[in-house]
Amino acid sequence: MSGVAGKVLLAAALSLGVAATGCSDEEEKKEEPIVDAGSDAADTNDMGDADDDAGDATQSQAVRIDGLSAPVKVQFDPSGVLHIDCQTDLDCYAAQGYFHADHRFFEMDLIRRQTRGQLSQVIGQLGLDGDKQFRHLMTTRDGTPLEEAYLAQVSDETRAMLDAYANGVNAWLADMRAGENDATLTREYEFPLVAADNIRDWEPADTIALYLQLAYQLSETATDDLFRGEMATRLDPEVAADLFSVKPGLESNTMQASGVDPSTMIRSNLGGALDPAVMRAAKERLHPAMDAMAAARKRFDDNPSLLFGPRNGEDGSNNWVVAPSRTANGKAILADDPHLSLNNPAIWYFVELDSKTNGEGNLHVVGASVPAVPGIVVGHNNDVAWGVTTARLDLADAYIEELNDDGTAVMFNGQEVPLLQKDFTFETSDGQSITETFEWVPHHGPLISKDVANNRGVSIKWVLNEAGNDIDFLNDLMTATTTAEAMDALGPVRAINQNWIFMDRAGSIGWNPKGAIPNRPFATTELPNWLPLPGDGSAEWDGYLSEADSPKMVDPSAGFIATANNDMDGSYTDGDPTNDGHSPWQSPPAYGHRHKRIVELIEEGGNSHTVDTMHEIQADTYVLHGEVLVPHILQVANDNADQVGDEAQKVVDALADWQYTCPTGLDGTDPNASPKSSDADEARESIGCAAFHVMLPYLTEAVFADEIAEGSSYETLANWYSLQSALIYVFDAPGELNRGEDYFDDVSTDASAETKTDVVLEVLDTTAAKLAEDTVFASSTPDDWRWGRIHWVKFTSLFASAGVSLFDNGPFANDGGFSTVDVANPTGRAGDFDDSWNHPNGPSLRVVFEATDDGIDAWFQLPGGQDHHEDSEFYGSLIDEWLSNTPTELLYDRDEVDAAAVETIEVQPAE
Numbered sequence: 064m065s066g067v068a069g070k071v072l073l074a075a076a077l078s079l080g081v082a083a084t085g086c087s088d089e090e091e092k093k094e095e096p097i098v099d100a101g102s103d104a105a106d107t108n109d110m111g112d113a114d115d116d117a118g119d120a121t122q123s124q125a126v127r128i129d130g131l132s133a134p135v136k137v138q139f140d141p142s143g144v145l146h147i148d149c150q151t152d153l154d155c156y157a158a159q160g161y162f163h164a165d166h167r168f169f170e171m172d173l174i175r176r177q178t179r180g181q182l183s184q185v186i187g188q189l190g191l192d193g194d195k196q197f198r199h200l201m202t203t204r205d206g207t208p209l210e211e212a213y214l215a216q217v218s219d220e221t222r223a224m225l226d227a228y229a230n231g232v233n234a235w236l237a238d239m240r241a242g243e244n245d246a247t248l249t250r251e252y253e254f255p256l257v258a259a260d261n262i263r264d265w266e267p268a269d270t271i272a273l274y275l276q277l278a279y280q281l282s283e284t285a286t287d288d289l290f291r292g293e294m295a296t297r298l299d300p301e302v303a304a305d306l307f308s309v310k311p312g313l314e315s316n317t318m319q320a321s322g323v324d325p326s327t328m329i330r331s332n333l334g335g336a337l338d339p340a341v342m343r344a345a346k347e348r349l350h351p352a353m354d355a356m357a358a359a360r361k362r363f364d365d366n367p368s369l370l371f372g373p374r375n376g377e378d379g380s381n382n383w384v385v386a387p388s389r390t391a392n393g394k395a396i397l398a399d400d401p402h403l404s405l406n407n408p409a410i411w412y413f414v415e416l417d418s419k420t421n422g423e424g425n426l427h428v429v430g431a432s433v434p435a436v437p438g439i440v441v442g443h444n445n446d447v448a449w450g451v452t453t454a455r456l457d458l459a460d461a462y463i464e465e466l467n468d469d470g471t472a473v474m475f476n477g478q479e480v481p482l483l484q485k486d487f488t489f490e491t492s493d494g495q496s497i498t499e500t501f502e503w504v505p506h507h508g509p510l511i512s513k514d515v516a517n518n519r520g521v522s523i524k525w526v527l528n529e530a531g532n533d534i535d536f537l538n539d540l541m542t543a544t545t546t547a548e549a550m551d552a553l554g555p556v557r558a559i560n561q562n563w564i565f566m567d568r569a570g571s572i573g574w575n576p577k578g579a580i581p582n583r584p585f586a587t588t589e590l591p592n593w594l595p596l597p598g599d600g601s602a603e604w605d606g607y608l609s610e611a612d613s614p615k616m617v618d619p620s621a622g623f624i625a626t627a628n629n630d631m632d633g634s635y636t637d638g639d640p641t642n643d644g645h646s647p648w649q650s651p652p653a654y655g656h657r658h659k660r661i662v663e664l665i666e667e668g669g670n671s672h673t674v675d676t677m678h679e680i681q682a683d684t685y686v687l688h689g690e691v692l693v694p695h696i697l698q699v700a701n702d703n704a705d706q707v708g709d710e711a712q713k714v715v716d717a718l719a720d721w722q723y724t725c726p727t728g729l730d731g732t733d734p735n736a737s738p739k740s741s742d743a744d745e746a747r748e749s750i751g752c753a754a755f756h757v758m759l760p761y762l763t764e765a766v767f768a769d770e771i772a773e774g775s776s777y778e779t780l781a782n783w784y785s786l787q788s789a790l791i792y793v794f795d796a797p798g799e800l801n802r803g804e805d806y807f808d809d810v811s812t813d814a815s816a817e818t819k820t821d822v823v824l825e826v827l828d829t830t831a832a833k834l835a836e837d838t839v840f841a842s843s844t845p846d847d848w849r850w851g852r853i854h855w856v857k858f859t860s861l862f863a864s865a866g867v868s869l870f871d872n873g874p875f876a877n878d879g880g881f882s883t884v885d886v887a888n889p890t891g892r893a894g895d896f897d898d899s900w901n902h903p904n905g906p907s908l909r910v911v912f913e914a915t916d917d918g919i920d921a922w923f924q925l926p927g928g929q930d931h932h933e934d935s936e937f938y939g940s941l942i943d944e945w946l947s948n949t950p951t952e953l954l955y956d957r958d959e960v961d962a963a964a965v966e967t968i969e970v971q972p973a974e
Contacts, residue, residue, distance in 0.1 A: 143929035143937030160231025206485035212530035225267035232265035282560035309651035312788030315659035321619035372404030380452030383625035399450025409927030448912035462598035627658035656882035721751020727851025851876030922950035
């Protein structure tokens with residue numbers, strides 16, 4: 064069964080399951096909490112009233128966890144943040160495991176099963192295709208399951224952490240099975256097709272599985288190489304070089320920005336068009352593997368992460384840190400907002416762990432954790448704060464293997480190397496055992512696809528497939544006392560592909576994009592790292608780059624560091640990352656829009672930045688893309704005013720009035736029922752933003768679809784997002800493209816060549832008609848074009864990839880737009896544009912940390928709530944603050960936590 068077919072059947076089956084259960088949203092919800100909680104707990108921004116809610120809590124039964132050295136005090140503040148006051152570090156991790164499971168077990172259970180190829184144990188054979196894909200990929204090069212191989216590498220200290228955490232999770236599972244301490248499963252387990260009676264205990268390897276899932280989402284870059292390889296084989300070399308090369312559109316790089324005036328980077332000379340000879344050579348080399356590449360990429364596309372969603376290039380992030388020289392009070396400030404899929408429940412879970420204040424441990428840290436993993440991923444202790452974004456380090460390659468005649472070996476260095484084969488057995492919820500044989504290329508990795516007829520296959524070589532002690536970094540990071548110590552703590556990290564930024568109380572700031580970057584001595588203009596590589600031995604890694612040869616920065620002269628998944632040093636400015644004096648660091652980076660805008664705002668703030676200015680930057684909705692493109696559209700319209708009809712003129716007027724920001728234009732968050740905002744400026748900006756974003760997909764289609772259709776079935780409109788660098792160039796710098804303004808000519812017609820004027824005038828008419836369609840605004844009156852009506856977010860359940868929306872939360876009108884700092888990209892990256900401008904990805908959290916004389920202060924935002932039980936006061940309780948960019952204080956001081964607590968539980972050692 065194909066992955067697509069499996070999704071369709073799963074959606075249908077789950078829909079039948081809904082009918083079979085007959086449960087309303089109000090039935091079989093979580094019972095009333097055992098512990099008394101105050102009625103104001105949902106007031107997430109009013110810490111001043113927390114004293115009214117604090118007080119003694121009573122329990123009908125004691126929560127007990129095996130292995131605790133002493134009782135643990137657990138508290139929840141008015142935002143639902145978990146605070147753990149414990150005697151030892153391990154006691155903290157055990158309690159964290161219990162309450163992670165209490166509030167988020169469904170996501171923990173689903174992700175461990177998906178990553179370990181065990182989803183079919185829950186949903187039967189409908190999960191089998193995905194289980195095969197993940198089990199095959201999540202192995203070492205000799206077929207050993209990665210979770211087992213990584214677990215064998217961890218230190219004794221890390222193993223004790225994982226064991227303690229597992230004890231906590233399993234204590235909750237025991238309570239759930241016994242019906243004690245209000246331990247109940249969430250509503251997803253009510254489906255008849257979900258085997259709720261088949262829940263096994265938690266294992267330390269399950270925590271490793273989450274790490275592997277994160278790496279799958281953020282560091283498996285070979286799939287993008289395969290896509291570009293497919294385009295190289297199917298399109299004219301000039302078109303492939305122009306539209307699917309790796310130039311950034313708007314250039315802005317991290318290193319230069321931290322030491323050079325960013326005003327020099329507005330529209331850099333990008334070095335001219337990419338030589339089509341690169342794509343011509345790739346076409347010749349890769350053509351025999353066309354089918355194998357398509358099949359390999361389909362396996363990945365058909366099996367997205369249930370937690371993080373499709374890997375569509377929108378998993379990004381922003382972070383920046385400003386030194387004391389840049390702030391009004393002379394203290395460093397750090398801001399972070401990782402961009403991931405917007406789920407229900409939210410990906411992150413905020414927690415404070417304290418074994419120092421009243422205990423004898425080494426831990427006092429607060430921030431964002433991921434259920435399934437002990438400790439903190441984004442947060443601070445008393446001395447150091449840190450944040451993460453995706454670094455786009457190039458940690459994987461796709462290899463085109465030449466198979467021998469019977470498909471049992473690959474050719475390598477002129478010799479046949481036999482494929483390694485290994486059987487795996489999959490157990491399904493209906494009691495069946497199904498055995499599958501997988502193959503590996505011993506020197507590369509899993510053989511993802513195999514085309515025996517053409518003697519070609521595709522293997523993936525990926526840093527993750529070499530097991531290491533990666534997660535040993537956690538304890539050293541959480542207990543670091545300086546930026547230097549925190550950066551050194553990342554030593555074991557190899558595969559999760561993050562830009563880590565740091566600050567400490569002394570004012571030192573740093574950046575460490577940590578990963579094991581392969582040394583690619585073969586990489587040249589003719590054989591770049593961003594296309595599939597020949598598997599014959601001519602393009603092999605030579606170990607990994609040393610620390611000295613890897614990017615890193617401490618206390619730069621500009622007084623700030625900013626990252627936004629962008630180019631680190633300008634290597635991709637000319638489209639050739641192989642000519643910059645070092646082995647390529649990154650896979651093709653994100654568009655430079657967000658980074659450039661962040662740098663602009665930091666520079667505009669001079670040396671007077673505050674926590675408030677950091678929040679303002681995070682909330683910025685300025686569309687640089689519009690700033691570049693709209694003047695060209697207006698020039699054509701104004702120069703040809705006699706050819707612009709009345710309806711198209713309304714679009715022109717909206718664009719002319721627009722100052723490039725993107726508010727919703729509504730008073731409220733309901734995209735359908737909220738009234739229009741009466742604020743004239745907000746109305747104007749919302750209308751202009753809507754006109755621009757409705758126009759953008761159809762402008763992209765009008766310019767490029769004909770050239771793409773000549774050789775490929777790639778749907779330009781459905782994937783318009785991917786072509787925005789080329790769109791910038793064709794309007795603003797046509798010399799950066801081989802065909803330049805010739806793209807305005809419709810090559811599918813025999814008539815005279817169409818011009819930019821023809822295309823723009825046609826698209827203005829198309830945009831006017833689209834705006835008036837019933838599925839968009841159903842109105843030709845510009846005042847009705849309020850962006851929030853069509854630009855909304857829905858927090859989707861982990862069943863969403865199967866087409867099931869029963870557990871979704873939303874929709875909610877939201878601001879932002881294409882590549883804004885407050886990121887809210889409309890659909891159109893992964894073939895998902897269908898005349899809908901909603902955004903499935905965005906800031907999965909927002910945090911700001913400020914150093915003080917006594918420690919570090921923090922504020923946070925979360926797109927959801929802490930507890931996934933629908934009757935909990937903390938279910939979705941922080942959504943409004945996230946939508947409005949309203950920060951909530953993240954409590955750390957023990958006395959402040961005690962004063963604010965709305966619920967207190969004493970967890971006892973097991974008897």
